Amino acid sequence: MWRYAGRRALATVPVMAMVALFVFSLLYIAPGDPAAIIAGDQASAEDIARIRVSLGLDRPFVVRFGEWLWHVLHGDLGTSIFANLPVTHMIAQRIEPTLSLMAMTLVFAIVVAVPAGVLAAARAGSWIDRLVMLVAVIGFSVPVFVVGYVLAWVFALQLDWLPVQGYTPLARGVLAWLRGLVLPVVALGAIYIALIARITRAAMLEVLGQDYIRTARAKGLGLAPILFVHALKNASVPIVTVIGLGVALLIGGAVVTESVFAIPGIGRLVVDAILRRDYPVIQGVTLLFSFVYVVVNLIVDLLYSVLDPRIRQ
Amino acid sequence: MRRRDVLIGAAAALAAPHIGRAANQSVLRFIPQADLATLDPHWTTAYVTRNHGFMVFDTLYGNDHTLQPSPQMVAGHAIEDDGRRWTLVLRDFLLWHDGTPVLARDCVASIRRWAQRDAFGQALMAVTDDLSAADDKRIVFRLKQPFPLLPTALGKSAPVIPAMMPERLATTDAMTQVKEIVGSGPFRFLADERVPGAHVAYARFDKYVPRADGTPDWTAGPKRVHFDRVEWTVIPDPATASGAIQSGEQDWWEYATADLLPLLRRDRKLTVTVLDRFGTTEIMRFNQLFPPFDNAAVRRAVLGAVTQADFMEAVAGDDTAMWHDGVGIFCPGTAMANDAGMEVLTRPRDLARSKAELAAAGYRGERVALMVPTDFPSLKALSDVTADLLTRLGMKVDYQATDWGTLVQRRAKRDPIDRGGWNVFCTGFNSSDFPTPAGHLPLRANGAKAWFGWPDDPKLEQLRDAWFAAPDLAAQQRICADIQREALTTVPYVPLGSYLQATAFRSDLHGVLDGFAIFWNVQRG
Numbered sequence: 001m002w003r004y005a006g007r008r009a010l011a012t013v014p015v016m017a018m019v020a021l022f023v024f025s026l027l028y029i030a031p032g033d034p035a036a037i038i039a040g041d042q043a044s045a046e047d048i049a050r051i052r053v054s055l056g057l058d059r060p061f062v063v064r065f066g067e068w069l070w071h072v073l074h075g076d077l078g079t080s081i082f083a084n085l086p087v088t089h090m091i092a093q094r095i096e097p098t099l100s101l102m103a104m105t106l107v108f109a110i111v112v113a114v115p116a117g118v119l120a121a122a123r124a125g126s127w128i129d130r131l132v133m134l135v136a137v138i139g140f141s142v143p144v145f146v147v148g149y150v151l152a153w154v155f156a157l158q159l160d161w162l163p164v165q166g167y168t169p170l171a172r173g174v175l176a177w178l179r180g181l182v183l184p185v186v187a188l189g190a191i192y193i194a195l196i197a198r199i200t201r202a203a204m205l206e207v208l209g210q211d212y213i214r215t216a217r218a219k220g221l222g223l224a225p226i227l228f229v230h231a232l233k234n235a236s237v238p239i240v241t242v243i244g245l246g247v248a249l250l251i252g253g254a255v256v257t258e259s260v261f262a263i264p265g266i267g268r269l270v271v272d273a274i275l276r277r278d279y280p281v282i283q284g285v286t287l288l289f290s291f292v293y294v295v296v297n298l299i300v301d302l303l304y305s306v307l308d309p310r311i312r313q
Numbered sequence: 314m315r316r317r318d319v320l321i322g323a324a325a326a327l328a329a330p331h332i333g334r335a336a337n338q339s340v341l342r343f344i345p346q347a348d349l350a351t352l353d354p355h356w357t358t359a360y361v362t363r364n365h366g367f368m369v370f371d372t373l374y375g376n377d378h379t380l381q382p383s384p385q386m387v388a389g390h391a392i393e394d395d396g397r398r399w400t401l402v403l404r405d406f407l408l409w410h411d412g413t414p415v416l417a418r419d420c421v422a423s424i425r426r427w428a429q430r431d432a433f434g435q436a437l438m439a440v441t442d443d444l445s446a447a448d449d450k451r452i453v454f455r456l457k458q459p460f461p462l463l464p465t466a467l468g469k470s471a472p473v474i475p476a477m478m479p480e481r482l483a484t485t486d487a488m489t490q491v492k493e494i495v496g497s498g499p500f501r502f503l504a505d506e507r508v509p510g511a512h513v514a515y516a517r518f519d520k521y522v523p524r525a526d527g528t529p530d531w532t533a534g535p536k537r538v539h540f541d542r543v544e545w546t547v548i549p550d551p552a553t554a555s556g557a558i559q560s561g562e563q564d565w566w567e568y569a570t571a572d573l574l575p576l577l578r579r580d581r582k583l584t585v586t587v588l589d590r591f592g593t594t595e596i597m598r599f600n601q602l603f604p605p606f607d608n609a610a611v612r613r614a615v616l617g618a619v620t621q622a623d624f625m626e627a628v629a630g631d632d633t634a635m636w637h638d639g640v641g642i643f644c645p646g647t648a649m650a651n652d653a654g655m656e657v658l659t660r661p662r663d664l665a666r667s668k669a670e671l672a673a674a675g676y677r678g679e680r681v682a683l684m685v686p687t688d689f690p691s692l693k694a695l696s697d698v699t700a701d702l703l704t705r706l707g708m709k710v711d712y713q714a715t716d717w718g719t720l721v722q723r724r725a726k727r728d729p730i731d732r733g734g735w736n737v738f739c740t741g742f743n744s745s746d747f748p749t750p751a752g753h754l755p756l757r758a759n760g761a762k763a764w765f766g767w768p769d770d771p772k773l774e775q776l777r778d779a780w781f782a783a784p785d786l787a788a789q790q791r792i793c794a795d796i797q798r799e800a801l802t803t804v805p806y807v808p809l810g811s812y813l814q815a816t817a818f819r820s821d822l823h824g825v826l827d828g829f830a831i832f833w834n835v836q837r838g
Contacts, residue, residue, distance in 0.1 A: 031715075033722035048725060050488050082350040083509035084490050093508050152556055164556035165548060262548040262557070264511030272348055272510045275688065277718050 001305065008301050012294045019290040020072065024065050027279050033057075034081045034277040055081060068283065077287070078280030080273075087284035090269060097167040098265035100177070101257065102250050104185045109192040110243065116193070117200025117239075118227050121208060124201075132197055139194030144253050148187035148260040155183060165262035180263075188257040192246055199242040203235035210234075236307050244300035251289055339541035341822075341835065344554045344566040348510045348547045352502070353490040354476040355427050360743065363472040364567075364830045367532060368515055368543070369410075370476035370496035373401060373420065373452075374468025375533035378590070378827050380647060380748045382468035383533045385524065386415070386477060386497070396459030401452040401467075406522040409479050410501045417446035422483035424452075424467070424475065429487035431473040433752040436781060437466045458782065462751060470532050470828065471746040499523070499536045499833050500543060513545045515832075523833075531828040539824070539836035558583065558817055564837075565818040567830050571630045577817045584820045587813045588827050591644050591744035592637070595624060595695055596755055597807040598766045600736050603729055605681065605708070610674030612804035617657055618667035618706055621810035627694040629812035636812035642756060642797040645811065647748040648786060653794035654801040658808070668707055681708050682730040684738040686717040695739035695809060703737075724765040744811050749789075750777045750796055755806045768805035 035051040052058050071078060077087035120132035156164040162183055168176040207213065208231055216226050255267030266285055273281035304311045345364065351357040354366030375385040384390070388404040407415035421444055428434030438444075443455040454463065467475050477483075482491045494502040500515035507513050517538045527534035546563060548554040551570040557563040559580055569577055569585065578585050597619070599606035606612055621638035629636040639659055643649040681703060685696035696712075703710045711730070715723070720738060728734040747753050756777070757763045758770035776796045783789040818825060824834040 031719040031722060033725075036722040036725050037718060045725060045727075047488065054486075054488055080509065084352070084492070085509065090509060094511075149552055152553070156560055157556055160560070164560050164562055165553050166546070166557075166562065259550050260553055262511075262546065262550065262553050264508050268549070269510055272350075275716065275718055276350060277722075 004305055005302055008298055012298055015294055016287075016291060019294075020069060020287060021065070023283050023286045023290070024068060025061075027282060028061055028064075030277075034279065037276055072287065077284035080281050081278050082276055083278075083281075087280050090281065091266060091284060091288060094264055094266045094269050096169060097263045098254055098258070098267060100167075100170065100181060101184055101188065101254055101263060101265060102247075104181050105189045105192060105250060105253075106243070106247075108185050109189045109196055109246075112189070113193040113196035114200050114232075114239065117197040118204055118232060120197065120201045121204030122223065122227055124205060129201075132201070136194035136197050139190040139192075142190065144187055144191065144256045145260050147190050148183065148257060151183045151187055152261070167261075167263045167265070184257045184261045184263060187260070188250070188253045191253065192249065195242060195246055195249070196239065200235070200239050203238045204231055207231045207235040233307065237304060240300055240303050240307065244296050247296045248293055251293070341540040341543045341565065341832065341837075342563045343543060343545050343830065343832075344548050344557065344563050345545050345830070346568045348549075349513050349545065350509065351490065352494050354472075354474050355430050355487060356490050358472040360472060360829070363470070363474050365502075365513070366474050366476050366496075367470070367498065367829075368500040368832055369494055369498045369502045370474075370478060371407075371498045371536075372468055372475055372477065372532065374464045375531065376465070376468045376470055377530040377533040380465075380470075380531075380745060382464035383527065384464075385468065385533065386420075390464070396461065397456045399454040399456070399463055400447070401454075403450045403452070404524070407497055408520050409497050410495045410518055411479070412520075413479065414449075415477065415497050416449045416480070417452045418449075419480045419483065420452050420477050421446050422480040423477045426478075426483045426485070426487050427473060427475045431469075431475070431752070432754060432757070433462075433466045433469055434473070434475065436751060437463065440781075460781065462749075462781065465749075466751070468532070469752065471743060471752055497521070499538045511547050515543045517541050529824075529826055529834045531826065532831070536833040538833050540832070543832050558819070561819065564822060565816070565825075565830075567816055568814045569817040571628075571632075571635065571815075574632075574815055582820055583817050584822070585815050585817045586825075587635075588816050588825065589743070589745065589814065589829055590827065591646065592811040592813040593741045594640060594644070594744045594747060594811045595628065595691070595739060595741045595809040597695075597699055597737060597739050597809055598755060599768075599804070599806070600734065600766050601768050601805075602727055603734065603736065605676050605679045606736055608674055608676075609803050611671060611676055612807075613657075613802070614667050614670040614674050614676075615703070615706065616801065616804050616807050617670060618662065618664060618702060619658065619807055619809065620662050621658065621808070623702075624695055624698050624809040625812055627698045628691045634813075635815070636810060638810045640808050640811045642747070642753075642800045642808065643749070643793060644744040644747045649749050649790060649793040651790065651794045651797055654798040657801050664705060671706055671708070676708065678709055680711050680730060680736075682711045682713055682734070682736045684720050684723060684735050685712060685714050686720045686738075687714050688716045691741065692717075692739050695741075699737065699739055727767070739809070750780050750793065756796070756800060758803070758805050763805075766805070768803070770799065770803045770805065773799050773803065773805070 035048050035055060035057060039048045039051055079086055080090060083090060116132045120129040123129050152164050155162045163180055166180055168180045170177045213226060213231055216230050254265060255271055258265040258267040270282060270285040345361050347361045349361050349365050351359060351362050352365065354362055354370055371386050373386045374382040376382050386403060386407060387401045389402055391400045403415060403417060409415060424444060428438040437460060440457045440460050441454055442457050445453050447453045469475060477497060479495055482493060482495060485491045494504060499518055499521045501518045503514040503516055523535035523537050529535060548557060551573055554566050555573045555577060558566045574585060577583050599612055601607050621640060625636035625638055637645060641655050683696060683700055686692050700710050700712050723733060723735055724738060726734050730736060750756055754764045758768040758773040760767055760769035773796065776792055776799060780789055780792045783792055821837050822835055824836050826834050
């Protein structure tokens with residue numbers, strides 16, 4: 001198992017190297033110039049050129065990439081051109097809201113979607129199945145920002161139960177932290193619930209038709225042990241896969257959700273940076289997101305081997 | 314206790330209305346127009362940085378709602394040698410936020426740094442032989458020629474503002490941001506609390522001594538602070554910002570969007586008003602290096618076809634109280650605004666006549682590259698109307714959708730359009746940037762040194778120089794009439810009208826000053 005894990009972990013190194021090169025190259029060829037944005041309306045072409053020099057944007061690609069990579073390997077993602085702060089500091093300031101949002105959404109979605117999918121499969125064709133699938137279709141069809149606005153209008157503006165916007169750090173108390181997260185998590189979780197519930201249902205339907213399930217029933221096992229002990233474990237590989245793939249969905253969704261609920265997370269940081277061409281921030285955050293995604297995929301790979309040891313072979 | 318009771322209790326605790334909402338009298342919560350990306354007020358023309366700048370930094374002069382200057386950091390000034398020597402005397406009790414006293418040499422270094430980034434400052438320094446600190450209190454300008462606008466320049470509230478900072482910061486290269494935000498204004502910037510793109514906070518500067526005289530009016534008069542803290546929360550989504558102010562989570566939203574105004578006006582807990590009565594002037598800017606807009610007759614044909622109301626409706630909606638047409642070169646309602654040459658904009662529109670003028674001008678069907686920043690709603694709307702107008706005139710419009718970040722890079726390119734250049738784009742300025750020719754960027758017509766588009770009109774530049782030397786208001790007004798006539802003939806740009814932007818704040822706030830987001834004088838209750 002450890003050798004397998006080590007082999008898989010090593011395989012992520014070239015992936016991250018390619019990502020680093022890709023991220024840097026993309027920004028190099030993309031249009032836009034932070035020096036022109038910084039210089040503002042009153043600047044001359046000479047002023048813009050001076051700013052380009054002061055930012056080091058006039059140097060060759062290879063030199064800039066080499067320096068950037070060297071610093072990245074030493075844990076230095078550079079300094080924001082606009083905020084004049086280290087990128088690592090800016091990410092550290094914003095990591096908690098994004099992690100909170102993503103983790104709570106993940107937990108919420110799994111807790112709701114997996115039992116719902118299992119139940120829908122166990123009662124296939126019944127009103128429960130149809131209800132779960134109806135909710136899933138709605139979850140897929142309605143954009144995150146629409147769900148967010150509707151939730152904010154009902155629960156914040158009309159009922160005054162929850163805040164419209166903002167994020168309260170965990171350090172200020174669990175309840176206050178949770179209050180701020182309820183609406184964003186439900187809004188972001190809707191599509192994720194739909195995805196997991198549908199996959200769970202499909203996987204469970206396949207497993208529930210197997211001989212060993214019939215045997216378990218014949219032995220007199222109750223419905224719950226059959227579904228959650230015998231069937232769910234064997235249906236879990238596609239479910240784990242979709243949860244892992246869904247992390248990418250969560251990253252994208254977090255950008256929108258953070259904007260709708262004014263959560264000071266990493267999603268908004270990178271959108272602002274892209275609009276301003278704040279290259280160090282874009283590079284740092286993209287690298288971080290890529291790293292998270294690679295790590296999640298690694299975990300999913302390792303989980304496969306736990307759930308189905310044949311995969312290690 | 315049953316499990317259900319625990320769940321109900323937890324849900325009730327979660328849903329309890331926010332404790333302390335609106336109860337903290339000493340904190341003012343504000344939603345700015347945009348993220349405060351840059352803190353150095355000499356370094357950027359962003360209006361949000363200007364607003365921040367006036368909180369943290371002070372200026373030697375302020376200006377009132379008529380844009381007339383009056384002393385702010387200075388106690389007064391003396392003019393000698395037929396207007397060629399100005400001595401500005403700092404008032405007492407001025408301190409930097411680090412506790413050290415404000416000295417004349419700090420101000421001299423600040424003026425020098427500001428002047429490198431500001432057109433009005435450059436005009437002032439161009440006539441300055443020597444600028445020095447005579448002692449700790451006195452700043453001395455020795456001028457080559459009289460410059461009666463010196464207080465206006467040093468009191469301007471349009472970016473780039475002449476903010477005063479300690480000499481150790483003001484000696485930073487003007488193209489590099491200062492590393493520390495230390496001013497002598499009524500608020501201290503709380504650097505530790507800053508989360509770029511999300512949150513900034515300020516504390517009242519306890520040692521700030523407001524002027525004893527005058528009335529608070531824009532940036533003039535005493536700056537009395539009634540809140541211990543001001544917190545800015547960046548909320549980029551207008552619907553969320555609207556919800557936050559309606560629910561009382563925020564106190565003040567700087568720019569409420571036009572589509573949400575009816576909703577906000579219906580809310581009795583909110584006051585919706587306009588602080589900047591001058592508004593925002595929108596313009597259409599041509600690249601005069603290449604056909605077809607290198608031809609003044611072509612530019613005139615387009616000018617003659619523009620209906621400012623069409624552009625303003627696209628930007629600000631059908632509430633005619635929120636926009637103005639018939640806008641010329643200078644800010645309406647100020648001393649230099651005039652009617653000279655305005656018939657080209659106000660006469661009845663006749664598309665057939667404009668098409669004939671365009672043909673007579675020699676337009677030969679050249680492609681017209683229109684840069685459209687799709688991430689900037691007001692400019693996108695203006696660009697769409699521009700595309701429609703030029704197409705109806707018979708021009709071959711190449712609608713190039715892009716984002717603002719790319720546009721500001723491309724507009725600096727002087728290449729032909731097949732090598733990434735451009736022909737036309739729309740943009741906007743605070744109208745209060747245009748009260749005079751001094752800081753009027755798109756009016757400059759000094760060729761390669763002019764603002765993007767590079768118009769070359771020596772007569773316009775001569776008139777501008779004459780304006781600086783004009784002996785009195787009447788002479789200045791006469792010259793501005795000539796400037797407008799010339800500008801509406803050679804068309805360095807097309808004025809598209811001006812519109813007002815509403816602000817919304819909780820009705821328990823009082824003393825909100827006109828102008829822009831100004832945080833002194835405001836109090837709750």
